[in-house]
Amino acid sequence: MGKLIALHSYKGGTGKSYLSVNLATIYALQGKKVCLLDLDFRAPTLQVVFEPKGLKCFLNSVLEGTISVRDCLLDCSDKLENKGKLYVGFADFSTEAIREMVTKGKKWEIEALQRIYKMRKELLDDMKFDIVLVDTSPGIQYLSINAVVASDVAVVVSTLDDADIMGTSKMLKELYETFEKETAIVINKAIGGAEWADPDKNKVVEDLQNKYKEAVIGILPCFCEVGRLKRGDLFVLQNPKHPFTEMLRVIAAKLDLF
Amino acid sequence: MKRRPLIATHRKVFITMGRYLCLVIEVFDTKTERSLMSKTEIDTNALSKMEKEFSSMRIYLEQVLTLQKEILEKLAKETEKRIDEEEDGSSEGGLSGGISVAVLLKLPDHLRKTMIALSKLIEGRADEVANITGRARAIESGYLNQLVRLGYVKKVRRKHQIYFAVESGA
Ligand SMILES: Nc1ncnc2c1ncn2[C@@H]1O[C@H](COP(=O)(O)OP(=O)(O)O)[C@@H](O)[C@H]1O
Ligand SMILES: [Mg+2]
Numbered sequence: 001m002g003k004l005i006a007l008h009s010y011k012g013g014t015g016k017s018y019l020s021v022n023l024a025t026i027y028a029l030q031g032k033k034v035c036l037l038d039l040d041f042r043a044p045t046l047q048v049v050f051e052p053k054g055l056k057c058f059l060n061s062v063l064e065g066t067i068s069v070r071d072c073l074l075d076c077s078d079k080l081e082n083k084g085k086l087y088v089g090f091a092d093f094s095t096e097a098i099r100e101m102v103t104k105g106k107k108w109e110i111e112a113l114q115r116i117y118k119m120r121k122e123l124l125d126d127m128k129f130d131i132v133l134v135d136t137s138p139g140i141q142y143l144s145i146n147a148v149v150a151s152d153v154a155v156v157v158s159t160l161d162d163a164d165i166m167g168t169s170k171m172l173k174e175l176y177e178t179f180e181k182e183t184a185i186v187i188n189k190a191i192g193g194a195e196w197a198d199p200d201k202n203k204v205v206e207d208l209q210n211k212y213k214e215a216v217i218g219i220l221p222c223f224c225e226v227g228r229l230k231r232g233d234l235f236v237l238q239n240p241k242h243p244f245t246e247m248l249r250v251i252a253a254k255l256d257l258f
Numbered sequence: 259m260k261r262r263p264l265i266a267t268h269r270k271v272f273i274t275m276g277r278y279l280c281l282v283i284e285v286f287d288t289k290t291e292r293s294l295m296s297k298t299e300i301d302t303n304a305l306s307k308m309e310k311e312f313s314s315m316r317i318y319l320e321q322v323l324t325l326q327k328e329i330l331e332k333l334a335k336e337t338e339k340r341i342d343e344e345e346d347g348s349s350e351g352g353l354s355g356g357i358s359v360a361v362l363l364k365l366p367d368h369l370r371k372t373m374i375a376l377s378k379l380i381e382g383r384a385d386e387v388a389n390i391t392g393r394a395r396a397i398e399s400g401y402l403n404q405l406v407r408l409g410y411v412k413k414v415r416r417k418h419q420i421y422f423a424v425e426s427g428a
Contacts, residue, residue, distance in 0.1 A: 110356040114424060117377045142359045149359055150377070178363065180371065 006151035010167035015188040017045040028084030032130035041101040044091035058092035218251040278311040372401040381423040
């Protein structure tokens, strides 16, 4: 039985989208059947990575209940030079669609959560995906955490920015603990050297590590070459020996154990 | 709450059980010098004493079960009442059924766990829910019925089996 892994964060720009794409690539290269979904309806990203041509169906419609997720996935295995199986579901990136999402009411919220559960069952039970990775919007609005609630494992990505760490800790306490979520924490863009010597920041990470001991499954440094590449270039595919890739492989293996 | 009588009855069970065990040792344990087994005849008096202790133990155990059931039912009623009251205060246009993150957050911990497990199944039996939560089937069955009464779950009968399904939010 496969599992649904949601990537989430308190603040934006922590690397959720970047990590979900590269984790999906790692799993697919391992021979797993992988599905990657963009449920960040407020800032869709995956279309920039996979450049789908003539796309007609978006996950927005799946959550509206007008279409099933099966009909909304695009086989993007060629992006991996066909070395693995990767299917991607996109979010509608038109301005109107993004605006519309923000105005959704309570009724939609209820239906959306149930449709995400349905989507999970269809992908895992019927289509037999080994891994379904879900990229979400940052923050604690219900729109963002629907996918987190329906996930089997949630990965919370945080930077070392104090505001991010504080918000993340609060979110873990108030939300994740309430839902008894299987949670993994990844610290991303950790700046090495001088920054690490900063006692305040060290203390914050230490606190987080003490409080959620087994939960912190990786600390990824900031690599300039990671930020420099275009979105369309899959880093782990092109740089299989790079430390970032090696570290992400360890994170993928740890997630497997959940 | 009937906590005090429950504890008192439990105590009675243990005292009776203690007396019973002493008799067992006296009659059957051949290692102790006092064992009656070595004698040609077992003291029938001891056997009837054992029987007496045993039946009073049974009565006490039955009392414990009844008291426990009453407590569980009372707890369930109170939870329902509390949620009903909260619903009344916050309902928007009488939206009934269906779960959202907001509803899940409002449920007490034990019911939330059941609700999330059933949501994953979309539709399932109490034992399937119990498989996910790791709690006993009978307990999940109780919680699922509570969720039915709250309007978040509906019961479906299929081939003499009872299935539970998440209410659609319509
Ligand atoms: N470890 C890293 N080192 C350097 N740059 C990174 C790293 N991780 C992510 N980035 C960059 O950070 C930016 C924001 O990442 P993104 O995945 O879009 O964030 P989010 O989806 O959480 O909003 C991207 O340009 C990405 O290339
Ligand atoms: Mg993103």
